[in-house]
Amino acid sequence: MGGLVLWYGMFAPYGRLLGTTDFSRGAPSIVEGAMLKNMRKYKTKRLDCWPMMKELRRAHFKHTWEARDKGDLVVMGIFEWFLALCAGFGDYANPSYGPYYTQMLRDKEKALKCFEVAEAKGFRRDICASMRCHLGQLYMGLTQRGPRGEIVKPDFILQPAACYSMSKTGQIVSEELQVPYLNLEFPTKDTKNTRAYLLTEMEEAIDWMEKKTGRPFSDEKFIEAVQNEWECMVLWAKTCELNKAIPAPLDYRQMWSLRIPSITSRYKKDTVKFYQILLEEVKGRVANGISANAYETARLFHQFLPPFYGLDIFKAPLKYGASFIGGDGVFSSMGAWVIHGDGTWEAAKTPRDRGIELQDREDALESLADLYLGYLPASRCTTSANPKEVIKMVQDWHVDGVVLMIDRGCKTLSAGQEEQIVELKEAGIPRMVYEGSHADFRDFDEGTTLRRFDLFLENLGLTKLEGIKKEE
Amino acid sequence: MIGTGYAGLGISQMEVFKPFHDCVDDRHRYAKDWKAKTGGKVIGYFCTYVPEEIIYAAGMLPVRIIGGNESQTITDEYCSRNKWCPFSRNCLAEGLRGHYDYLDGLVIGASCFHTQEVFSAWVKHIPVSFWHYLFVPGCLQSRSADRCLTGEFEEFKSALETWNGKAITVEALDRSIETYNRSRQLMKELYAFRKNEPPLLSGTEAMETVLASQLMDKGEHNEIMKPLIADLPGQKNSISPGIRLMILGSENNDMELLKAIESWGANIVIDDHCVGSRYFWGEIIPEEDRLRAMANRYVQRPPCPTKDFPERRRLPHVLRLAKEYNVQAAVILLQKFCEPHQFDTPMIESALNKLNIPTVVVEIDAPISLGQVRIRVESLLDMIRIET
Numbered sequence: 001m002g003g004l005v006l007w008y009g010m011f012a013p014y015g016r017l018l019g020t021t022d023f024s025r026g027a028p029s030i031v032e033g034a035m036l037k038n039m040r041k042y043k044t045k046r047l048d049c050w051p052m053m054k055e056l057r058r059a060h061f062k063h064t065w066e067a068r069d070k071g072d073l074v075v076m077g078i079f080e081w082f083l084a085l086c087a088g089f090g091d092y093a094n095p096s097y098g099p100y101y102t103q104m105l106r107d108k109e110k111a112l113k114c115f116e117v118a119e120a121k122g123f124r125r126d127i128c129a130s131m132r133c134h135l136g137q138l139y140m141g142l143t144q145r146g147p148r149g150e151i152v153k154p155d156f157i158l159q160p161a162a163c164y165s166m167s168k169t170g171q172i173v174s175e176e177l178q179v180p181y182l183n184l185e186f187p188t189k190d191t192k193n194t195r196a197y198l199l200t201e202m203e204e205a206i207d208w209m210e211k212k213t214g215r216p217f218s219d220e221k222f223i224e225a226v227q228n229e230w231e232c233m234v235l236w237a238k239t240c241e242l243n244k245a246i247p248a249p250l251d252y253r254q255m256w257s258l259r260i261p262s263i264t265s266r267y268k269k270d271t272v273k274f275y276q277i278l279l280e281e282v283k284g285r286v287a288n289g290i291s292a293n294a295y296e297t298a299r300l301f302h303q304f305l306p307p308f309y310g311l312d313i314f315k316a317p318l319k320y321g322a323s324f325i326g327g328d329g330v331f332s333s334m335g336a337w338v339i340h341g342d343g344t345w346e347a348a349k350t351p352r353d354r355g356i357e358l359q360d361r362e363d364a365l366e367s368l369a370d371l372y373l374g375y376l377p378a379s380r381c382t383t384s385a386n387p388k389e390v391i392k393m394v395q396d397w398h399v400d401g402v403v404l405m406i407d408r409g410c411k412t413l414s415a416g417q418e419e420q421i422v423e424l425k426e427a428g429i430p431r432m433v434y435e436g437s438h439a440d441f442r443d444f445d446e447g448t449t450l451r452r453f454d455l456f457l458e459n460l461g462l463t464k465l466e467g468i469k470k471e472e
Numbered sequence: 473m474i475g476t477g478y479a480g481l482g483i484s485q486m487e488v489f490k491p492f493h494d495c496v497d498d499r500h501r502y503a504k505d506w507k508a509k510t511g512g513k514v515i516g517y518f519c520t521y522v523p524e525e526i527i528y529a530a531g532m533l534p535v536r537i538i539g540g541n542e543s544q545t546i547t548d549e550y551c552s553r554n555k556w557c558p559f560s561r562n563c564l565a566e567g568l569r570g571h572y573d574y575l576d577g578l579v580i581g582a583s584c585f586h587t588q589e590v591f592s593a594w595v596k597h598i599p600v601s602f603w604h605y606l607f608v609p610g611c612l613q614s615r616s617a618d619r620c621l622t623g624e625f626e627e628f629k630s631a632l633e634t635w636n637g638k639a640i641t642v643e644a645l646d647r648s649i650e651t652y653n654r655s656r657q658l659m660k661e662l663y664a665f666r667k668n669e670p671p672l673l674s675g676t677e678a679m680e681t682v683l684a685s686q687l688m689d690k691g692e693h694n695e696i697m698k699p700l701i702a703d704l705p706g707q708k709n710s711i712s713p714g715i716r717l718m719i720l721g722s723e724n725n726d727m728e729l730l731k732a733i734e735s736w737g738a739n740i741v742i743d744d745h746c747v748g749s750r751y752f753w754g755e756i757i758p759e760e761d762r763l764r765a766m767a768n769r770y771v772q773r774p775p776c777p778t779k780d781f782p783e784r785r786r787l788p789h790v791l792r793l794a795k796e797y798n799v800q801a802a803v804i805l806l807q808k809f810c811e812p813h814q815f816d817t818p819m820i821e822s823a824l825n826k827l828n829i830p831t832v833v834v835e836i837d838a839p840i841s842l843g844q845v846r847i848r849v850e851s852l853l854d855m856i857r858i859e860t
Contacts, residue, residue: 122818126809161610163585164778168815171781181782185611188582193623194607200616408555408809411585418550419596435554 039321042247042291047254049277056261056274060094065146067093073213076143076154076173078166080333081372082184083267084364085205086158087225088217094264095154097173098137099146105133105309108441114140115440128165128409129439138173156212157181158205162378163412180212188380190373198369219361225267226364230336230350230371232266235275237335237347242282243325244397247291249282252302252324253314254292262334295321298400298460302327303390304414305407305438310446316453320462326397328377328390333413336375343392348375378413387419391427401430401460403453407438432456488704489677491696492684496727499687503535504574506689513576513636516600518563518591520686520746521581521608521776523766525756526629528690529640529648536686537572538747539563541726541838550593557807558838559723560586567598577602577635579628583778584812602635604628612771612779621767629763645762651690652756658697659685659752665704666741667797670713672704675740676730682748683725711739715856718799718829720744720790720820722807724836732842733803736850742797744790745805750774777812786816787823794829800856802831803849830855 067074073092086092104111114136119125123135137143144151157179159170167183174181184205187194206217236259243250250258258278265271284290300317302324307313314324331337336348351358351367358364372379394402402424407414424431434452437443495502503514513532517524524534539562546568547553547561566572578600580591595603606624609617633639659682665672673681685693717738719730725747734740743749754773759765774789794802802824806813821831832852834845 122821124806124814124817127811127814164610164812165815167610167781168777168812171784172815172819174782183611183614183781185609185614187607187609187620188588189605189607191607191627193620193627196623197609197614197616197620200619201611201614204615406552406555409811411555411589411811414555415585415589416592418552419593422549 038246038297039295041294042296043289044292044294045285045290047250047258047278047281049274049281052274052277053258053261056265056271060261060264061099063091063093064095064099064152065148065150068152073215074152074154076157076179077159077170078162079158079160080263081160081162081186081376082202082368083265084222084225084229084368085184085202086209087267088206088219088222089209089213089215090218090221091268093152095143095152097134097169098143100137100142101130101133102308104137105439105441108309111309111439111441115442125440125443126408128163129407129437129443130409131165131169132409133439134169135172138176143173143177153177154179156209158184158209160184160186162186165412180208182208186372186379190380195366195369195373198373199365202365202368219364222361223358223364224269226358226368226371227350227352228267228269228272230352230367231272232262232275233334233336233371233375234348234350234353235272235279236262237331237337237345239275239279239282240326240331240335241347242279242286245286246299246398247289247293247296248299248323248325249285249290249292250325251292251314252306252326252330253311255326255330256306256311256314259330259334266334292325293318293321293323295465296323297321297462297465298323298457299398300324301390301394301397301399301402302329303402303404303420304417305329305410306405307436307441307444308438309441310436310444313446313449313453316450317457319464320457321465322400322457322460322462324403325399327402329413331393332377335377336371337377338375339377339386339389343386343389344396345377345389345393385416387416387423390420391423391429394424394427394429399429401432401456403432403434403456405434405436405438407436408443409437409440430456430460488700489673489680492677492680495684495688496680496725499535499538500571500574502687503533506533507574514574515577515579515602516572516575517578518580518587519583519608519776520751521583521770522579522606523581523625523628523763523770524690525645525648525652525766526625526632526640526763527579528651529644530632530636530638531644532576532632532636533689535575536683537563537566537578538683538687538725539566541728541840543839547593550597551589555809556589557586557722557809558836559725559807559810560584560590562838563587564590564593567594572598575600577604577632579604579606581606581608583608583776584810586809602632604631608770608779610779611781612775613781613783613785618764618767618771621770622761622764625763625767642762646758649756649758649762649766651694654694655685655690655697656752656755658694658701659749661701662697662704663742663749665701668709669716669798670709670711671716671739671741672707672709672711674711674734675717675719675743676727676734678740679725679727679730679743679748682751686747686751714739715853716741716798716800718742718744718790718794718797718802719748719805720802721805721817722810722813722836723747724805724807726836726840729805729836729840729842729845732846733849736846737853738801738849742793742799744774744786744793746776749793750776777816780816784819787820790820791823791827794824794827799829800860801852802829803852804831804833806833806835808835808837 075092075094079094117139118132118135157170161167261271338346338348434449515527516537527534544565547564551561715738717740756769780786832848
């Protein structure tokens with residue numbers, strides 16, 4: 001109970017009393033004395049750099065079909081980590097395991113067809129929904145097909161393996177398309193031994209790519225790309241830190257989109273430039289009290305993956321004046337963080353900021369290993385991840401309630417989820433758990449989830465605001 | 473009768489396997505008795521990539537963590553039932569109920585996320601004085617995998633020595649490797665009797681024998697095995713001929729399921745899963761660096777699907793077993809939510825079907841619905857009977 005008292009104390013400065021709402025086990029309990037006083041209306045403003053983000057995303061999509069004319073490599077795989085490795089060969093296109101993933105998820109009819117094709121091939125519904133979507137594209141013949149019907153065969157598949165579902169998918173795509181395949185594994189713990197393993201894996205990958213493409217690997221380009229990768233991930237973490245401000249300058253939905261250039265192209269200078277511009281703009285918003293949304297009656301976190309096809313759920317609290325202002329789905333996957341012993345997340349410093357200059361390939365490889373094993377929270381094994389971190393994050397980001405999605409298909413990013421729920425419960429932090437799937441809309445009951453949102457927000461002491469509309 | 477052989481003693485075939493049956497049936501009793509008798513430490517382990525040889529060389533008893541095949545709710549708060557496989561959840565349930573209260577330590581060889589999640593929950597909620605997370609490379613085909621695994625084994629050995637306050641000598645390692653290799657040889661010899669028509673032992677007996685080897689002192693297990701193997705060919709075979717089945721897929725320790733399948737007119741003649749043959753297949757080839765020799769064995773053994781890329785090595789192994797054991801049909805058992813095996817299943821089915829080996833996929837939840845399994849398996853068996 002000591003923890004409970006502590007947490008009441010922590011939230012007192014924000015004028016909110018916490019209840020013990022537990023939506024993780026069915027019907028909510030009544031929150032005694034829950035009351036949220038912040039009814040102030042804030043200034044809002046569109047993000048000036050938003051069109052730049054859209055342009056970077058568009059350019060990434062188009063690159064797959066233009067790469068051959070430019071003499072660039074086409075690398076297949078969910079290549080969201082170690083991006084600099086391929087940059088040693090210059091710019092490259094990366095259509096994941098099919099360029100239509102996002103489109104598929106937005107279009108339920110197409111998504112359904114995709115899932116059913118994969119399932120008809122024997123891939124069961126417990127398998128990661130994203131991978132089933134990719135496999136559906138594969139068996140529908142879409143993986144290599146451009147918008148005008150052109151076929152672009154990838155040079156190779158390089159799969160940085162955050163999970164074995166990705167590795168298995170890479171194997172199947174490789175067999176089907178007859179494309180060379182290499183797997184690059186994230187060790188799940190950070191020791192001298194595992195770092196040595198990762199370094200050797202990366203060295204092997206460079207040799208392998210040189211052999212497969214017949215192209216020389218440029219250390220100069222690689223070093224620059226490693227620095228860019230660091231810069232983007234640190235800039236993103238700093239941007240996330242700014243959301244501790246009241247009001248939050250960004251909301252979850254915006255952050256979800258803003259992180260995409262980092263996922264696809266953070267090895268590039270243009271991407272670094274974008275995140276520098278974003279950071280400066282967000283700093284300006286904080287300084288001028290510009291909010292993501294007009295009201296901030298409650299600040300919410302969303303933990304673990306959200307439903308990619310149903311991101312409108314993030315708008316649901318707006319009618320109560322509440323806002324999702326972050327969570328590990330947007331913070332950890334593309335941010336470089338130092339995690340302190342007390343659970344505090346702090347934006348990391350780039351090697352350059354720490355006075356480290358990368359001189360050669362060896363330095364750059366070590367730096368890349370350091371980035372992913374030392375500073376990417378998502379790469380930790382469950383025993384080294386501390387479920388209490390969420391409590392510290394709730395405190396530091398001044399969060400009133402946490403919403404968590406249980407996704408039966410994704411075991412990697414939902415590892416430790418139940419432990420986190422237990423920690424939140426013991427700390428007396430309001431929480432709501434719903435079931436869904438990040439990519440398969442059939443496993444997400446939107447109506448029920450939205451009703452639970454209403455109950456959750458009402459139990460936080462909120463009421464629907466008449467006449468409120470989202471101003472951005 | 474242990475260690476004396478049973479030929480000519482009027483002991484039935486079933487009695488020969490009784491020590492293994494008893495150990496599996498009351499596995500906690502065995503470990504507790506061992507501890508009382510020897511005063512040694514007992515280390516529970518998750519996953520067959522844990523180098524038991526090191527634990528054994530330290531004079532400790534390695535015991536594989538196994539759950540019951542039951543429906544339970546005790547784990548719901550730590551590992552929800554709509555995400556994690558029933559096998560793993562039931563392992564944790566045994567721990568939460570205190571059935572593993574005799575464990576002094578716990579170790580995992582990282583493979584699937586299900587066992588890792590359970591291991592993590594165990595460490596947090598069921599106190600043990602020693603635990604170790606052993607990273608086992610997923611890319612076992614990488615040129616550096618053996619070096620990495622050797623390093624992990626060194627760390628594990630060192631951690632065990634520090635905790636136990638006693639060094640593990642080269643001689644102890646050699647003895648342990650020899651004992652484990654002998655066990656692997658004996659298990660392979662026993663499995664070879666299943667190539668006979670009809671096989672000289674049932675699938676259930678084979679499974680109990682191999683599972684017991686994961687629970688018992690290996691030396692003791694070997695001593696029971698030696699006369700059994702020597703005498704089994706000379707015994708009157710009590711197994712009736714049936715359709716020759718292969719069982720493969722996720723972990724499975726459900727003897728009732730195997731008994732039921734065999735009672736429907738099948739002989740389970742071979743398996744490929746980690747409670748069965750994958751546990752003991754492949755020996756350690758001695759070399760100067762003992763830990764590296766061990767690592768090589770774990771790198772080269774038939775892989776778990778979580779470690780089988782970029783090239784498929786498990787599939788050719790399965791097909792080889794199917795041919796060697798003259799398999800007529802295969803039952804693929806999938807633990808609910810076991811996505812590593814779910815990924816492999818379409819390719820394995822397709823490859824077996826090309827060899828005219830029909831397959832059926834059975835999803836396992838706890839408890840298993842035997843009625844549903846029966847309909848599927850009997851349909852498969854009927855198909856073979858009609859064709860032959």
